[in-house]
Amino acid sequence: MKFLPISLLILALATAGALAYDPSPLQDICVATNDLESGVFVNGKFCKDPKQATADDFVFMGLRNPGNTSNPLGSKVTQAFVQQFPGLNTLGISMARIDFAPGGLNPPHTHPRGTELLVVVEGTLLVGFVTSDQLNNTLFTKVLYKGDVFVFPIGLIHFQLNIGNTYALAFSGLSSQNPGLITIANAVFGAKAPISADVLTKAFQLDKKVVDHLEAQFWYDNN
Numbered sequence: 001m002k003f004l005p006i007s008l009l010i011l012a013l014a015t016a017g018a019l020a021y022d023p024s025p026l027q028d029i030c031v032a033t034n035d036l037e038s039g040v041f042v043n044g045k046f047c048k049d050p051k052q053a054t055a056d057d058f059v060f061m062g063l064r065n066p067g068n069t070s071n072p073l074g075s076k077v078t079q080a081f082v083q084q085f086p087g088l089n090t091l092g093i094s095m096a097r098i099d100f101a102p103g104g105l106n107p108p109h110t111h112p113r114g115t116e117l118l119v120v121v122e123g124t125l126l127v128g129f130v131t132s133d134q135l136n137n138t139l140f141t142k143v144l145y146k147g148d149v150f151v152f153p154i155g156l157i158h159f160q161l162n163i164g165n166t167y168a169l170a171f172s173g174l175s176s177q178n179p180g181l182i183t184i185a186n187a188v189f190g191a192k193a194p195i196s197a198d199v200l201t202k203a204f205q206l207d208k209k210v211v212d213h214l215e216a217q218f219w220y221d222n223n
Helices: 006-019 184-189 197-204 208-215
Strands: 075-080 094-100 105-110 116-122 125-130 139-144 149-152 157-162 168-174
Touching: 075 105, 094 105, 094 157, 105 184, 125 149, 139 149, 184 208, 197 208
Parallel strands: none
Antiparallel strands: 075 094, 094 168, 105 157, 116 149, 116 168, 125 139, 125 157
């Protein structure tokens, strides 16, 4: 009987290890439990019996109408994530509609579980994202016009600002059924419970009065 060379055996084991992986998280937290009675969540959503699925499960009409931009940010994001569109479950994709009043801003935020591909349908947008410290927090920014497309890599802070004098509209595709959303200002200064002022004064090099003022603000969510 012939035996494989030890180098090939090592390569085979390494390859098997590389192909084995845990599923990507589809929600912020998923703590394990041995209590089957209370364990009602899964990594994602439960599936209905495929034999009971209908065409209506695979259509979402919530992106037809303009979002209400009469708010402090002048923008409105309408999500078509798995929470709103159950047919997306397990498919690894979602969408959003973003309406902008003149000067409207979709503020700096990140999607921890998804890359975003944005296309401008109307108006002119200033968009950008900031890299991690690996690239010294470099800003990549561009002015987009109707028909232009821009990609925001997964997990990186990004924004969109309507720099035109008219209404603007964009649609985004995201590489997760539930990409998540962390709006930076809301998360830092509007956390529940509040982050210690000692932490924020040191992190942002701000006077405590400024931190107290920021934490006392109402941080609007345009989603």
